[in-house]
Amino acid sequence: MAILQIRTDGDPILHKKSREVEVFDEKLKRTIDDMYETMYDAEGVGLAAVQVGKLKRLIVIDDYEGTKIVLINPEVLEEAGESEALEGCLSVPERVGKVKRFETIKIKYRDPEGEEKTLEAEGFLARIIQHEMDHLEGILYTDIAEEMYTVNDREEAESEA
Ligand code: ZN
Numbered sequence: 001m002a003i004l005q006i007r008t009d010g011d012p013i014l015h016k017k018s019r020e021v022e023v024f025d026e027k028l029k030r031t032i033d034d035m036y037e038t039m040y041d042a043e044g045v046g047l048a049a050v051q052v053g054k055l056k057r058l059i060v061i062d063d064y065e066g067t068k069i070v071l072i073n074p075e076v077l078e079e080a081g082e083s084e085a086l087e088g089c090l091s092v093p094e095r096v097g098k099v100k101r102f103e104t105i106k107i108k109y110r111d112p113e114g115e116e117k118t119l120e121a122e123g124f125l126a127r128i129i130q131h132e133m134d135h136l137e138g139i140l141y142t143d144i145a146e147e148m149y150t151v152n153d154r155e156e157a158e159s160e161a
Helices: 025-040 124-136 151-160
Strands: 046-048 057-061 068-080 083-089 092-101 104-110 118-121 147-150
Touching: 025 046, 025 057, 046 124, 057 124, 068 118, 068 124, 083 124, 092 124, 092 151, 104 124, 118 124, 147 151
Parallel strands: none
Antiparallel strands: 046 057, 057 068, 068 104, 083 092, 092 147, 104 118
């Protein structure tokens, strides 16, 4: 396993669209292991492959509330409700922003074996999934945030929310 370099805001790759994963092999599993190691090292809850320089529709997530999941080629089936909260991103250090997301989401995706699965999520997990799926389209949350703050402003922002 290896810790990969996380691309940060200003790197043009972050605004590129990722391509479908077509081969479900050992190399893919090694990439997934490396992405988890990189995400845990950076203390993140999600990481898209583009953030480590790979334009693949591949996401790793651990919400630290019991859901550790790999999403490959995810597609939205349903989305509903509305939620507004602060969000951060490993590719945008030292900043947070207020972002509107759907409260619940239903997706289909493939697991590392290539099996098609569906997942329904709400709240924090739904937010992570939407944030990471935006990365696959080349969208950063800073592109859609209603307001941005530095981490130092964060306490103030939270007390307003
Ligand atoms: Zn992100």
